[in-house]
Amino acid sequence: MDPEGKGPPNRPEQSDKAKLKLQQRAERKEAKRVEKAAKAEVAKENKEVKAVGKEAKETKGKEQSKAKSKEVVQTQTSERTRKYSFSKDVSRLPQNIQVDDASVRKKVSKKLEKQNVPERKASDRKVGLFSHLYLYEKSSLKQFTSELQLVNSPIHPAIIKLGLKYAEGRISGSNARCVAMLGAFRRVIVDYKPIDIKSGARETEFDKRKTELDTILKSCISYLGQCRTKSLSMGNAIKYLKDKINSLPSDISVDEAKKRVVNSIDYYVQRSITLPGSEISNLVKGKIQNDDTILLIGYSSLLRKIIIDAHLNAQKRDISFRVIVVDSRPQFNGKVMLRHLVAAGVDCSYILINAISYVMKEVSKVFLSAHALLANGHVLAPVGSAQVALVARAYNVPVLVLCERHKFSERTQTDAFVYNELGDPDDLILPASKSRRPSIGLSSQRNNENLFLLNFLYDVTPPELITMVVTEIGPMPCTSVPAVLRMRQAEGDEPDDGDEPEDKSDDKREYKHDPDIVDYFAKCED
Amino acid sequence: MNEEEILHYFRKLLSDHPDTSAAIAAMQTMLECIQRSTAETLIELRKNLTSVRDTLTRKSDGPVTTISSGCELFVRFITLTSLEHSNFQDCKTILIERGQLFLKRTKESKDKIAKSSHTFIRDGAAILTHSRSRVVLQLLQEARNHNKRFEVYVTESGPDCSGERMHKKLNEMNIKSTLILDAAVGYIMEKVDLVLVGAEGVAESGGIVNKIGTYTIALAAKAANKPFYVVAESFKFVRFFPLNQRDLPTEFKFTSSTIRDKEDLHAEHPLVDYTPPSLITLLFTDLGILTPSAVSDELLKLYY
Numbered sequence: 134m135d136p137e138g139k140g141p142p143n144r145p146e147q148s149d150k151a152k153l154k155l156q157q158r159a160e161r162k163e164a165k166r167v168e169k170a171a172k173a174e175v176a177k178e179n180k181e182v183k184a185v186g187k188e189a190k191e192t193k194g195k196e197q198s199k200a201k202s203k204e205v206v207q208t209q210t211s212e213r214t215r216k217y218s219f220s221k222d223v224s225r226l227p228q229n230i231q232v233d234d235a236s237v238r239k240k241v242s243k244k245l246e247k248q249n250v251p252e253r254k255a256s257d258r259k260v261g262l263f264s265h266l267y268l269y270e271k272s273s274l275k276q277f278t279s280e281l282q283l284v285n286s287p288i289h290p291a292i293i294k295l296g297l298k299y300a301e302g303r304i305s306g307s308n309a310r311c312v313a314m315l316g317a318f319r320r321v322i323v324d325y326k327p328i329d330i331k332s333g334a335r336e337t338e339f340d341k342r343k344t345e346l347d348t349i350l351k352s353c354i355s356y357l358g359q360c361r362t363k364s365l366s367m368g369n370a371i372k373y374l375k376d377k378i379n380s381l382p383s384d385i386s387v388d389e390a391k392k393r394v395v396n397s398i399d400y401y402v403q404r405s406i407t408l409p410g411s412e413i414s415n416l417v418k419g420k421i422q423n424d425d426t427i428l429l430i431g432y433s434s435l436l437r438k439i440i441i442d443a444h445l446n447a448q449k450r451d452i453s454f455r456v457i458v459v460d461s462r463p464q465f466n467g468k469v470m471l472r473h474l475v476a477a478g479v480d481c482s483y484i485l486i487n488a489i490s491y492v493m494k495e496v497s498k499v500f501l502s503a504h505a506l507l508a509n510g511h512v513l514a515p516v517g518s519a520q521v522a523l524v525a526r527a528y529n530v531p532v533l534v535l536c537e538r539h540k541f542s543e544r545t546q547t548d549a550f551v552y553n554e555l556g557d558p559d560d561l562i563l564p565a566s567k568s569r570r571p572s573i574g575l576s577s578q579r580n581n582e583n584l585f586l587l588n589f590l591y592d593v594t595p596p597e598l599i600t601m602v603v604t605e606i607g608p609m610p611c612t613s614v615p616a617v618l619r620m621r622q623a624e625g626d627e628p629d630d631g632d633e634p635e636d637k638s639d640d641k642r643e644y645k646h647d648p649d650i651v652d653y654f655a656k657c658e659d
Numbered sequence: 660m661n662e663e664e665i666l667h668y669f670r671k672l673l674s675d676h677p678d679t680s681a682a683i684a685a686m687q688t689m690l691e692c693i694q695r696s697t698a699e700t701l702i703e704l705r706k707n708l709t710s711v712r713d714t715l716t717r718k719s720d721g722p723v724t725t726i727s728s729g730c731e732l733f734v735r736f737i738t739l740t741s742l743e744h745s746n747f748q749d750c751k752t753i754l755i756e757r758g759q760l761f762l763k764r765t766k767e768s769k770d771k772i773a774k775s776s777h778t779f780i781r782d783g784a785a786i787l788t789h790s791r792s793r794v795v796l797q798l799l800q801e802a803r804n805h806n807k808r809f810e811v812y813v814t815e816s817g818p819d820c821s822g823e824r825m826h827k828k829l830n831e832m833n834i835k836s837t838l839i840l841d842a843a844v845g846y847i848m849e850k851v852d853l854v855l856v857g858a859e860g861v862a863e864s865g866g867i868v869n870k871i872g873t874y875t876i877a878l879a880a881k882a883a884n885k886p887f888y889v890v891a892e893s894f895k896f897v898r899f900f901p902l903n904q905r906d907l908p909t910e911f912k913f914t915s916s917t918i919r920d921k922e923d924l925h926a927e928h929p930l931v932d933y934t935p936p937s938l939i940t941l942l943f944t945d946l947g948i949l950t951p952s953a954v955s956d957e958l959l960k961l962y963y
Contacts, residue, residue, distance in 0.1 A: 420902065420906070422905065422906075498902065529903075531902040531903055533902070597937070600864075600902055601864060601900055601902065607863075607898075607900075608863060608864075608900040609863065609900075609955050609959070610863075610864050610865060610936065610951075610952055610955050612952035612955070613952070613955040613956055613959065616955070616956040616959050617959070620959065
């Protein structure tokens with residue numbers, strides 16, 4: 134072709150202008166196309182909304198004809214269903230996984246305002262797949278705490294302290310958070326002084342106190358939720374506490390009621406956390422054989438207890454086993470586990486999660502802890518557990534999940550997206566060091582618009598990868614979770630009712646062997 | 660009853676009725692023990708029963724898995740009632756009644772299973788079975804009574820060649836049967852439509868403990884996509900959850916005389932192996948036709 138690249142021989146400027154015109158025309162076409170597409174979508178949506186609205190209206194109509202007395206309520210709900218046609222089903226979902234729905238966020242803000250709890254600013258720069266979850270960055274903590282009302286606040290200072298510890302990650306782990314929260318609530322109840330708030334004239338004195346306490350607890354719980362998303366164990370504990378408070382007989386004094394609730398809290402910790410821990414440890418001791426190699430991942434207070442007990446037991450039985458601790462970024466929780474185990478004299482090795490396929494052939498058992506056991510047999514556990522279970526399955530290594538019954542949930546989930554917790558993305562950025570040039574690495578790219586950092590905290594392991602689950606009632610396959618949930622409903626939850634509250638100070642001595650629990654209870658005694 | 664009397668009674672039952680399962684004989688021994696017992700309190704009676712069970716599992720040479728699970732369930736069943744009577748004789752009578760009821764139910768369990776599960780054997784089916792199992796025989800008999808035509812391949816099942824006795828029995832029942840080598844299971848797998856085995860014990864995981872060789876057959880069946888069915892009575896459900904083959908306790912793997920006499924058990928052939936629940940399609944029991952994961956639910960019901 135033309136070796137000097139002159140192109141079309143005449144009028145180079147014109148060709149430039151022509152190019153520009155073509156470009157502009159193309160752009161205008163693009164814009165029109167996009168507009169059309171958007172309009173079409175909106176039209177489709179409107180159609181859908183109308184269709185569902187019509188359906189809803191029809192069903193509503195049928196209901197109206199059946200229950201005439203509820204007419205007013207019915208018309209109101211039918212209006213609502215026409216506007217937010219899908220939210221009637223969606224409203225049963227917890228609010229903290231509907232963050233991408235603006236109406237839900239508005240509701241949450243209103244609720245927090247009513248309860249006098251400041252709202253923590255959540256980040257919006259999220260990966261699309263996880264946009265339904267809250268993303269709290271540690272940098273928003275400062276603004277949040279500056280808005281806290283410290284004088285005459287509905288939130289007890291023990292709770293404020295606790296929330297900040299959660300937000301900074303100083304208290305982490307399902308059992309630790311639950312026990313710390315119960316310790317703080319215990320303090321709240323012990324310090325509760327009846328204040329006079331307006332209530333209905335027909336309410337008795339006792340009911341007034343109950344609603345007061347309820348309001349206080351609600352604010353505390355919302356505040357803790359703003360600091361860090363509630364864990365499942367915390368949710369179960371709160372349900373239990375609310376049940377206990379609501380079921381108090383109305384003819385006792387406030388002091389007496391306080392004593393009973395405090396006793397219930399102590400009882401719950403003992404019955405759901407301390408004693409099951411010992412029982413599980415007993416059951417697992419027998420499964421450990423001579424020359425076993427056990428793989429652990431991250432840190433779990435329950436697993437630590439089990440391994441240390443098993444080590445003492447092994448010395449008695451004259452057998453030996455070793456432990457491999459698997460660790461991963463960004464938390465490096467395995468280092469904490471390693472420290473505890475080495476101090477107890479257990480034979481330990483330490484690897485990062487990248488190396489599991491190398492060591493798996495030497496491993497005889499994998500012990501996993503769980504954050505929650507779901508009703509369909511899946512296990513919600515700290516991120517990395519599913520990976521380890523998968524590799525173990527490939528090498529035919531049995532995987533045991535060790536979990537107390539209070540972590541059993543009626544939820545079902547098959548993937549790790551629907552419900553998860555997003556951690557601070559800044560944790561993924563390695564701090565700048567002399568050896569690493571600052572221009573390489575994520576810290577220089579933090580404000581890049583095309584880069585999203587994703588740090589999530591839990592993953593879901595399917596039951597086919599798990600050999601057995603050990604709870605305090607014994608070992609069982611993963612698929613028996615619904616049977617246990619049914620049992621729990623049948624047996625109810627009780628001890629401690631209406632009897633003379635005994636002096637439970639002796640029980641605290643039993644906690645002494647578990648340093649975590651003693652710490653938190655000691656701190657709330659102050 | 661002291662040890663010798665117990666063993667004597669047990670062995671007499673087995674020799675008089677060679678077709679009874681060892682577990683039923685054990686339960687009858689326990690019942691006899693309650694009747695003859697001179698205990699005056701429930702706790703002493705319980706101690707006696709525990710000692711009977713220990714004697715039978717450790718001193719007699721019967722299959723340990725079935726005996727121990729049968730005895731434990733027997734004790735559980737008879738004590739799972741209100742025993743709030745002031746007179747100990749009354750309590751004893753109640754226990755004996757319940758014991759007889761349990762025994763009756765257990766004896767009928769084989770019939771129940773046969774009646775509910777024979778439909779799984781279709782006309783023209785080829786069945787593979789392993790070693791000798793009375794429940795499987797009864798099931799096949801029931802299918803035969805319903806005029807089904809089928810043929811059975813039986814493995815020899817060393818070291819005691821119990822498969823040969825099964826083969827003989829099947830021939831007596833007019834069922835076409837072929838004796839094959841244990842090693843020929845992979846070869847025969849493409850010819851069979853389903854695999855049907857008994858069980859010495861059903862573990863809490865839903866897996867089974869059965870004559871050695873069962874695990875291999877289950878693996879071959881899984882690889883060839885053939886259904887693997889287990890037939891077991893409910894008294895064989897054992898409160899025991901093995902993780903892998905190594906986890907089987909020594910009392911299950913070897914006869915009690917071997918454990919007593921031989922010093923190095925590594926050189927001995929284990930008599931049983933463990934088949935994990937992932938390889939089992941369905942279990943036919945007198946509690947119903949269960950998937951392996953339902954076994955644990957049933958056990959929770961039985962024990963809680």
